[in-house]
Amino acid sequence: MPAKKSTGRKSTAKKAAAKKTTRKAASKAAPKAARTTAQHGPKKAPVRSKKPTRRTVTDATDKRTIECIDDTAKVVYDKILKKNAPELKSPVRALSNVRYDPKVGYLEIGKARKVRTLTVNTVKAFAQTLKMLHISKEMIEQDTFATKREAYYVSKNWNEARFKEQPESDTVMDDIESMFSLHGVSREQLRFYPEEHGGAVAGNLVVIDRDPVSGESLRIDCTKFGSGAYTIPHSVEHLEFETKAKFVLAIETGGMFQRLQVHGFWNTANCIIVSMGGVPTRATRRFVRRLSEAKKIPVYAFVDCDPYGISNIYRTLKVGSGNTAHLNRFFCVPHARYLGVTPQDILDYELPTHPLLDVDIKRAKDALKNDPFFQQSKPWEKALNQLLKMKVRAEQQALAKWGLNYVIEEYLPRKLKEAKAFLP
């Protein structure tokens, strides 16, 4: 369908647009695509055409990312000059290639590597990988970014190398991501951003960002949002922090976050509250990780007492997930601890409950049986078995049985007095 779309009548306008477009996205990587586009720009394309703003990259992280890209390209280039088949190496992404060492604190990718050698069969994917890397380099130079979806659409100008469906481009991006994770470079540093932004933040924290256009430094005071909050951006690598808060409280639901925000819990408890809204996004996990590491403050998770809250939300926040083990070094919070709701809380606070569903039971048993994190943790083994025995689950909102603000006035203060007793 897109192939069809890109046939059309000539016009200077089109040429102009096309020149510009291809300079922005795919020109050097795809001279042929460039020419094609030049003949098929949009009818409404501009007559004027601006130069894309290219900056001299000064940011250390960006410099390092560009070096990694250049090195990768150079290895391929030299091999070709020597008439050898070039290769691209990336870690095998499978649970079989995942390990957990409590000292490291997150699910790590193993040593197994996947090698793609340039052959007649791999030539297209090989070219697409290099083109994707080229876009990445250009995005850094132009200080912009692309979502997975946009990267897919950009390829519509690659002519023969164009992706037919997004899953193809996603796979190439995942390969690149894992390839560069070996060099400590994340997908965000390559300027491929997730579609969804991070959660909401409030509390005793000043986030130091820069104006994306002027570059001027900005101080964002998270005590000054009233009933609103600060939204974590899609990429947080460049953020810095000032805080005297004692801990970060990562909260499962937006409703509970709003309660703690509106009643200034972060003020009385001197903390920073973060709304995860279910399983935390990459940006949220990275934000909490960077913040808590930079400021050396503990992270406590406050989620529902059910196998999903424990083995999906909390587990992902703390040690990451198995099938993205190559990312966990960036995206998990190994020092996070579990404040509650615990199975014991259900008894101690006589909470209203719901029966465990089959899917809950299966999830808890899987965690005990197959999850390297829960397997090495006696306290969690005990807690999950207790939950399975009780056959019930309880939500953090269930504390409302004792009054809407019981959670603020009684539950959290009492739990925080025994932080050492939190589940690991």
Added chain:
Amino acid sequence: MPAKKSTGRKSTAKKAAAKKTTRKAASKAAPKAARTTAQHGPKKAPVRSKKPTRRTVTDATDKRTIECIDDTAKVVYDKILKKNAPELKSPVRALSNVRYDPKVGYLEIGKARKVRTLTVNTVKAFAQTLKMLHISKEMIEQDTFATKREAYYVSKNWNEARFKEQPESDTVMDDIESMFSLHGVSREQLRFYPEEHGGAVAGNLVVIDRDPVSGESLRIDCTKFGSGAYTIPHSVEHLEFETKAKFVLAIETGGMFQRLQVHGFWNTANCIIVSMGGVPTRATRRFVRRLSEAKKIPVYAFVDCDPYGISNIYRTLKVGSGNTAHLNRFFCVPHARYLGVTPQDILDYELPTHPLLDVDIKRAKDALKNDPFFQQSKPWEKALNQLLKMKVRAEQQALAKWGLNYVIEEYLPRKLKEAKAFLP
């Protein structure tokens, strides 16, 4: 299960907690429940017990809401004294009771009323309705709120009147909501807040909120968030605005919002950008409505060109939805206009497309056949038929075919020059 849970051993601690709890949530409404709780407070309940902070309500909106609650209760009370069966009236919530008048600008609830008279069969729901109203009044006096979920859990202290499942409490809340919509009182004013907060905001806007605890006024400058953004709170009734922006741009996807934010589009175009993240939440719609009305600035929608983007996202933003017609007076933005992506844009900008799925075709045909908004709009009839004829859809990200920032440098500026041509 919860019923079982609330049997337990006595203790002064429990009594203390219970007294406190019931004062907070359900005491006057449920003396029996109060006694019950007194016997069954949580094991870990506090010995000390604080008075809930009751404020003298000064806020005009809150005062009016309390008056409405008192009036409703008084009518019931007087009827009972006169030994007549008390009634509660609310609008019939059905498409059959919905009308659309372009002059009004949104789908309105009709004149049909549902009357619930107190009988042996309705006594429980009747009691629950009055208890829910009582909580609402207490929440206003204590300046707090409850999510639907929390309201359900609070009822666990109501003894016989307790809700067994949340759908029961949701129904009662929906009845109350529509009952009070007749008096111009929204659910948020009754302090029942939605679980999900609003979208992200950035641009030439200062939001004036107050510190929820100190009451001190706060100025939130939405030009100073760097790559982050402002999260709209769950309730926006109390917010005020300062802006010289020319328009509000409501954007479907978080990715596109991030692009416009990071490249300071709101600065060059002098506007306010709002991320809807699909169908906008109640808070987002109310925020855009109050902002644009207070400041008399137009609202433009920028969504995908498919029947979902048009007849769900845009239609809900502009005229609300049929089955919540009693809310539309609060939650829609009648003066919103459709910037794009339009079916004609797909041709003019030669966008990559995807074929319409059966569900898309059905949705578009339903809109033309049954939706009072699209029925009275010739331009929309034409546009939807054009889309059905083209048999394709295109996403806003598809503009990336011409370069990642083509949307900022060419598409939006050109469209904004012809704002009069936007679809109604």
